[in-house]
Amino acid sequence: xxxxxxASINQRISAIQATIxxxxxxxxxxxxxxxxFAQALALAVDGTGTASGATASGAGAAAPASTARNADGVPxxxxxxxxxxxxxxxxxxxxxxxxxxxxxxxxxxxxxxADAARDGVTIGITDSYxxxxxxxxVAARKGLYSQxxxxxxxxxxxxxxxxxxxxxxxxxxxxxxxxxxxxxGFVEDTPREPWHWAYEG
Numbered sequence: 282x283x284x285x286x287x288a289s290i291n292q293r294i295s296a297i298q299a300t301i302x303x304x305x306x307x308x309x310x311x312x313x314x315x316x317x318f319a320q321a322l323a324l325a326v327d328g329t330g331t332a333s334g335a336t337a338s339g340a341g342a343a344a345p346a347s348t349a350r351n352a353d354g355v356p357x358x359x360x361x362x363x364x365x366x367x368x369x370x371x372x373x374x375x376x377x378x379x380x381x382x383x384x385x386x387x388x389x390x391x392x393x394x395a396d397a398a399r400d401g402v403t404i405g406i407t408d409s410y411x412x413x414x415x416x417x418x419v420a421a422r423k424g425l426y427s428q429x430x431x432x433x434x435x436x437x438x439x440x441x442x443x444x445x446x447x448x449x450x451x452x453x454x455x456x457x458x459x460x461x462x463x464x465x466g467f468v469e470d471t472p473r474e475p476w477h478w479a480y481e482g
Contacts, residue, residue, distance in 0.1 A: 355442055358371070372384070375387045380406045380446070382443040385466075404457075404458070416438050439479050458478065
């Protein structure tokens, strides 16, 4: 590869790093994650100027979803959108359910549901990612936690980050989740809502 080609690749890496930095909120953790991403991208480019593992046609295995979170525990890849403002294409569908979550949470839940089914347990989904407007509606209908209700303040719910799911669980499924959910990164973190499971990874 010519020096011009290498310079061109370095310019593209710098542009990607700048774009990532502008999308995510400023925090030490986010900045570090952006730098690590750019460094990883730079390392992935080999002497031919092709990303490592890619074929000559540019096709290759999909990169694993980033699990990086900022200092507030929010996925770095989604933080720039805002709670409840994440576009559908930035989330990942859980199998063919039509429900969407942050990609690592969706992948973990898909595996969890399949493994439960192998154990003869059926786990359904009643709610997943929730838009800001949908959270406003839930709060109006069910009341806020702080007032004895069942809804987080709009803009603060884990549902708004695609990191929480409400599950349809019979007694056997609830028992299975309590015994196994943590192995997949899901925790029952809201005592008054045994159907609500948050992804902690």
